[in-house]
Amino acid sequence: MTTERPPRCRPLPSYVVEAVPAKVPGISPPELLDRLDRALSALPPAERAAVVAAHGYGEGPVGAAMELDVETEDGDALARNGLQLLRAALADLAD
Numbered sequence: 001m002t003t004e005r006p007p008r009c010r011p012l013p014s015y016v017v018e019a020v021p022a023k024v025p026g027i028s029p030p031e032l033l034d035r036l037d038r039a040l041s042a043l044p045p046a047e048r049a050a051v052v053a054a055h056g057y058g059e060g061p062v063g064a065a066m067e068l069d070v071e072t073e074d075g076d077a078l079a080r081n082g083l084q085l086l087r088a089a090l091a092d093l094a095d
Contacts, residue, residue, distance in 0.1 A: 027093065039089035047082030054079035 027035075040048055050064035054075070057063060065075030087094075 032093070035090060035093070036086075039086050042089060043082050043085055046078050047085060050075055050078035051082035051086060055083060 040051070043051065046068055049067050053059050053063040053067040054061060059066075061072050061076035061079060063075075064079045065072040068075055068078065070078075
């Protein structure tokens, strides 16, 4: 990331937040969001920014690349790596 432009921080769209509880029975929405927040916070900064841009905001690899000021392929790789780390951190919630 460059120091000239801070990362964007926007709330997730309501449809994303509303869809989460239905996918994970047995855990309250606030607890689930807290777990996701902690897992995101534990990611390396570049992977966190790439995952949030690509998946959280639905901007894909191009959005991740723009957020980090890197090539599209590198943004895609960082988003994929970050998503794998998130899946591992939240593996106990999988069906």
